[in-house]
Amino acid sequence: MKVVVAAETRDHERRVALVPDLVARLTSAGLDVAVESGAGLGALHPDEAYKAAGATIASGDVLAGADVVLSVQPLTPDRIARLRTGAVTVSLLPVSQELDVVQAARDAGVTAFSLELVPRISRAQSMDALTSQALVAGYRAVLVAAEKLPRFFPLSMTAAGTIPPAEVLVLGAGVAGLQAVATARRLGARVQAYDVRAASADEVRSLGARFVELDLPSLEGAGGYAREMTEERAQLQRDLLAPYVSASDVLITTAAVPGRTAPLLVQRPAIEAMKPGSIVVDLAAESGGNVEGSVPGEELQVGGALLWGARNVPSQLPVHASRLFAANVVNLVLLMTVDGKVTPDFADEIVDGAAVTHDGVVRHQNVRDALGEGS
Amino acid sequence: MKVVVAAETRDHERRVALVPDLVARLTSAGLDVAVESGAGLGALHPDEAYKAAGATIASGDVLAGADVVLSVQPLTPDRIARLRTGAVTVSLLPVSQELDVVQAARDAGVTAFSLELVPRISRAQSMDALTSQALVAGYRAVLVAAEKLPRFFPLSMTAAGTIPPAEVLVLGAGVAGLQAVATARRLGARVQAYDVRAASADEVRSLGARFVELDLPSLEGAGGYAREMTEERAQLQRDLLAPYVSASDVLITTAAVPGRTAPLLVQRPAIEAMKPGSIVVDLAAESGGNVEGSVPGEELQVGGALLWGARNVPSQLPVHASRLFAANVVNLVLLMTVDGKVTPDFADEIVDGAAVTHDGVVRHQNVRDALGEGS
Numbered sequence: 031m032k033v034v035v036a037a038e039t040r041d042h043e044r045r046v047a048l049v050p051d052l053v054a055r056l057t058s059a060g061l062d063v064a065v066e067s068g069a070g071l072g073a074l075h076p077d078e079a080y081k082a083a084g085a086t087i088a089s090g091d092v093l094a095g096a097d098v099v100l101s102v103q104p105l106t107p108d109r110i111a112r113l114r115t116g117a118v119t120v121s122l123l124p125v126s127q128e129l130d131v132v133q134a135a136r137d138a139g140v141t142a143f144s145l146e147l148v149p150r151i152s153r154a155q156s157m158d159a160l161t162s163q164a165l166v167a168g169y170r171a172v173l174v175a176a177e178k179l180p181r182f183f184p185l186s187m188t189a190a191g192t193i194p195p196a197e198v199l200v201l202g203a204g205v206a207g208l209q210a211v212a213t214a215r216r217l218g219a220r221v222q223a224y225d226v227r228a229a230s231a232d233e234v235r236s237l238g239a240r241f242v243e244l245d246l247p248s249l250e251g252a253g254g255y256a257r258e259m260t261e262e263r264a265q266l267q268r269d270l271l272a273p274y275v276s277a278s279d280v281l282i283t284t285a286a287v288p289g290r291t292a293p294l295l296v297q298r299p300a301i302e303a304m305k306p307g308s309i310v311v312d313l314a315a316e317s318g319g320n321v322e323g324s325v326p327g328e329e330l331q332v333g334g335a336l337l338w339g340a341r342n343v344p345s346q347l348p349v350h351a352s353r354l355f356a357a358n359v360v361n362l363v364l365l366m367t368v369d370g371k372v373t374p375d376f377a378d379e380i381v382d383g384a385a386v387t388h389d390g391v392v393r394h395q396n397v398r399d400a401l402g403e404g405s
Numbered sequence: 406m407k408v409v410v411a412a413e414t415r416d417h418e419r420r421v422a423l424v425p426d427l428v429a430r431l432t433s434a435g436l437d438v439a440v441e442s443g444a445g446l447g448a449l450h451p452d453e454a455y456k457a458a459g460a461t462i463a464s465g466d467v468l469a470g471a472d473v474v475l476s477v478q479p480l481t482p483d484r485i486a487r488l489r490t491g492a493v494t495v496s497l498l499p500v501s502q503e504l505d506v507v508q509a510a511r512d513a514g515v516t517a518f519s520l521e522l523v524p525r526i527s528r529a530q531s532m533d534a535l536t537s538q539a540l541v542a543g544y545r546a547v548l549v550a551a552e553k554l555p556r557f558f559p560l561s562m563t564a565a566g567t568i569p570p571a572e573v574l575v576l577g578a579g580v581a582g583l584q585a586v587a588t589a590r591r592l593g594a595r596v597q598a599y600d601v602r603a604a605s606a607d608e609v610r611s612l613g614a615r616f617v618e619l620d621l622p623s624l625e626g627a628g629g630y631a632r633e634m635t636e637e638r639a640q641l642q643r644d645l646l647a648p649y650v651s652a653s654d655v656l657i658t659t660a661a662v663p664g665r666t667a668p669l670l671v672q673r674p675a676i677e678a679m680k681p682g683s684i685v686v687d688l689a690a691e692s693g694g695n696v697e698g699s700v701p702g703e704e705l706q707v708g709g710a711l712l713w714g715a716r717n718v719p720s721q722l723p724v725h726a727s728r729l730f731a732a733n734v735v736n737l738v739l740l741m742t743v744d745g746k747v748t749p750d751f752a753d754e755i756v757d758g759a760a761v762t763h764d765g766v767v768r769h770q771n772v773r774d775a776l777g778e779g780s
Binding site for chain 2: 044073074076155156158161162165166169173174176177179180181182184186188189190191193213216217218305306307334346347348349350353354355357358361
């Protein structure tokens with residue numbers, strides 16, 4: 031069976047869905063791997079590296095004979111329409127934002143998998159691209175902040191006096207938030223973190239950071255994500271967080287609810303009250319933003335603070351983001367590979383959860399609803 | 406006596422020679438402090454902060470009535486000419502590069518102190534601006550590299566596989582080099598360091614890094630700096646270092662001999678042999694460069710690597726670079742302050758070493774030679 035690694039076509043996407051190191055895991059399972067010429071360049075993998083690893087390099091209409099297509103961003107509807115009926119695609123596919131892709135996959139009779147929909151169960155951890163990419167984003171958020179801050183992160187004891195450590199506040203203690211906490215701690219900052227899920231307090235504390243406790247009831251959600259809250263409660267939370275924000279040198283916000291608009295956690299006055307030179311990194315900028323006024327891909331001055339709006343942050347660390355992403359993809363493909371053939375078994379809850387379309391049908395009711403298909 | 410903090414006039418200089426926190430140390434010694442309006446803005450200190458700390462704010466011809474002038478970069482010859490006879494200046498003053506400043510100070514009868522010439526003795530550590538600013542540069546070199554590297558610095562063990570730590574090589578294990586080693590270690594990289602002074606091996610190892618030993622005799626110099634070596638020996642060193650360079654993800658070079666051209670440690674082929682995406686930071690770019698082809702203030706692509714040429718790196722962390730610098734300045738000024746008057750006592754070896762001009766005379770033979778004054 032022919033597995034094709036598609037070159038990415040969207041702006042700012044430097045990742046690739048398969049890295050040379052992992053080609054052999056597919057070929058040794060009996061799959062043929064073809065890589066669209068140049069697909070790995072953004073992640074610094076030239077065609078020759080794939081060739082040396084046992085893949086072939088394809089140009090032109092590379093998707094024509096594909097049985098399985100791997101990509102980071104979903105293929106465009108246009109490319110999907112050219113796939114053969116029964117072909118499989120594996121990629122990120124945030125269904126609520128990409129309904130045209132879902133429709134194209136349905137209409138083409140393509141089996142489209144969304145890595146976002148891989149269930150958060152322990153057997154599927156190795157396929158969890160949201161987690162692997164959040165790890166990258168959380169790490170990079172701290173580096174960006176440290177690089178832009180006009181102060182030291184660590185405590186510095188020198189002959190010319192002692193410099194106190196930077197004060198870092200992380201909002202949202204999921205994978206990205208915890209990685210940000212860990213990285214800021216590594217660099218020697220004093221770190222506080224907050225999450226609506228009180229259960230995350232222990233994880234925060236185990237990384238040497240202080241957990242901010244607000245006088246609000248907890249909101250534990252299903253599947254490890256936070257649930258949404260009422261607007262009144264959200265405003266109370268913002269008001270209670272404001273003094274913590276204003277006292278920080280660095281604020282990193284990471285609160286996201288997959289498929290939903292990110293919660294607004296920080297309003298402009300709290301940012302304006304920060305010290306001059308403070309840095310704010312809003313990792314949720316693309317899904318609406320945790321910080322009022324953040325714009326994906328832009329740096330804005332808000333009072334004396336610099337507000338950095340994230341745009342595809344994992345892609346900014348393309349070598350290792352691709353390495354982890356590719357492992358997620360390979361693990362999912364191999365889960366479905368029997369005797370050298372990719373054969374999705376919908377009795378497996380991972381396959382069932384991640385498959386968006388199959389055989390001309392959209393498989394999830396909420397997506398059918400969004401498409402106006404009815405039940 | 407009136408101490409004036411001059412606003413910096415050179416490009417890319419964001420530091421300031423006195424910060425509000427330290428104003429009281431001068432005023433409580435009986436000195437009046439005036440700050441040129443806007444002097445602290447690059448380091449994020451507004452005029453009001455100085456005023457609140459007990460300084461006055463001056464505009465216009467602020468140097469006219471000054472007894473002591475503090476600045477980071479030396480005053481221009483033009484400004485020095487307007488100082489009264491017997492006035493004191495304290496600043497960085499790299500004499501070999503700033504002969505026109507030395508001449509202007511001599512001709513104006515100004516007593517000019519160079520922080521670079523503060524002797525490296527333990528009593529003078531708190532006045533050692535080369536050390537305090539090198540600390541900033543070494544820290545920032547690593548942050549720049551980490552921010553630009555398309556890989557993780559730390560080992561990452563994840564459900565999608567293990568990412569090995571970045572390989573960082575630091576050349577030159579003085580203050581900046583050791584701080585770079587420490588910061589790269591904090592971030593989880595595997596670090597190797599090299600210095601011509603074999604004595605630095607223990608310091609490198611104590612920070613958890615590996616000391617690179619080349620088959621070359623040691624070159625221990627006076628005053629804690631390395632001596633120069635013959636060209637033949639320098640080439641052998643470059644050849645022996647090349648494989649270490651090529652095997653690194655990040656190279657940070659910090660080898661400098663004050664007042665001299667920096668030694669060339671790395672030639673182009675060694676950089677070209679690095680992995681694509683590798684980062685090279687040449688902290689010595691302004692004094693000739695440790696790396697062939699580096700240009701101060703520019704990012705150049707060399708093969709697959711990015712070569713970042715440093716230009717006034719301490720100024721890129723202006724808040725804390727200024728805080729440490731100001732402490733150095735204040736400590737030197739207070740050493741010379743008796744009964745509310747700055748009275749240099751040349752019997753003190755620190756004052757003697759740091760004073761470049763006094764009473765119309767250039768005080769160091771080597772500077773007189775450079776000026777063609779004879780002995």
